[in-house]
Amino acid sequence: MGDGSGQKVATVIIAVVLVGAAASQARSVLAPLAAALFIIAIVWPAQKWLQSWMPKLAALAITMLVTVAVCLAFASLAAWGFGRVGHFLVADAGRYQTFYERAVVWLDGHGIEVASLWAEHFNVGWLLRATQYVTGRVNTTLSFWLIALVYVVLGLLEVEDAKRRIDRLENATATRVLCHGSAATAAKFRKYLLVRTQxxxxxxxxxxxxxxVTGLPFAFEWGVIAFVLNYIPFIGPFIATLFPTLLAMTQFESWPAVFGVFACLNIIQFVVGSYVEPRVAGNTLSISPFIVLFAIFLWTFLWGLFGTFIGVPITLALLTFCGEHPSTRWLAELLGGPADAKRAKL
Known part of the structure; x- marks a missing residue:
């Protein structure tokens, strides 16, 4: 009996590793599909409501226009904030040059030759490689979202047909799991996006x-940038912390003040992102705060920046479907949050 249980556990572990490796290798195909399913779950109620008032294609056109407009609005907010700060930094380039020269002199006096390291590593070849990398990432991102939008359009057209096909399945258990699991997953996706926005x-x-309060210029702009970038866990908050710190270097001209700004911004990001949000998400979405953080790290490892954003929704979907089937319900209860624990007691 013990050997049989051990073999089952080993089989499950091997299967999970193989699925993770396959997901990592197929991310160029699976990641746009995951993004499309997430978007479909978010916007389907609006699409369904519009279809009750107008033809399906007209409703689809309005839904897609609104979806793209919202995404562009968020991108425009970040671009506006960085643009405002960027103009100021360009105008204040002389102070940064002075700060750099002072830092080089201080480091040279302590045996650290920054100028030689800069000349050795940050040359024209490095700039060309960096430019090629950035250009490639931009092209990849545009292709990613173009494919995802195509999936969204096709998916919204087939939601009702897919439901009818599921209802016609002879396996009643499969029908119940797919229908209830899909509806519950979509509801949790919308709750997740609401929590993330809050x-x-x-x-x-x-x-x-x-x-x-600290007198750092562009307070409103930094708030807007932090709001937009916070939708990207860990990486977004890091960027929203780094740039205000760079601005503080020339504004305060005091290392304790600069370190204070850096530390306080990181405390804000850590408390909200790593303490408050996982608990709010756990209570609202019935998922363990530990699993929330683990999902972010795991899917970031597998799919990079996009995995950072979509990791929690994917994990929510997996646990929700597990909870719909008796053989895997134990996994959803084990990894669920306080809400699941309360229901189990009842």
Missing amino acids: MSAVTGLLVGLFAG
Whole structure:
């Protein structure tokens, strides 16, 4: 009996590793599909409501226009904030040059030759490689979202047909799992996006207030940037912390003040992103806060930047479907949050 259980556990572990490796290798195909399914789950209620008032294609056109407009609005907010700060940094380039020269002199005096390292590593070849990398990433991102949008259009057209095909399945258990699991997953996706928006708003507000109290220029812009970038866990908050710190270097001209700005911004990001949000998400979405953080790290490892954003929704979907079937319900209960624990007691 013990050997049989051990073999089952080993088989499950091997299967999970193989599925993870396959997901990593097929991310160029699976990642746009995951993004499309997430978007479809978010916008389907609006599409369904519009279809009750107008033809399906007209409703689809309005839904897609609104979806793209919202995405462009968020991107425009970040571009506006960085553009405002960027113009100021260009105009203040002389102060940064002075700061750099002082730092080089201080480091040279302590035996660290920055100028030689800079000349050795940051040359024209490095700039060309960096430019090629950035250009390639931009092209990849554009292709990714173009494919995802095509999936969204086709998926919204087939949601009702897919439901009818599922209802006609002879396996009643499969029909129940797919129908209930899909509906519950879509509802959790919408709750997740709502929680993410709320936590992003709190982060942006705290960052903007902190910048205003400390006298850091562009307090409102830093708040907007923190709000938008907080939708990308870990990487977005890091960027939203790094740039205000760089600005503080020339504004305060005091290392303790600069380190204070850096530390306080990181405390805000850590408290909201790593403490408050996982608990709010866990209570709202019935998922363990530990699993929330683990999902972010795992899917970032597998799919990079996009996996950072979509990791929690994918994990939510997996646990939700596990909870719909008796043989895997134990896994959803084991990894569920406080809400699941309360239901289990009842």
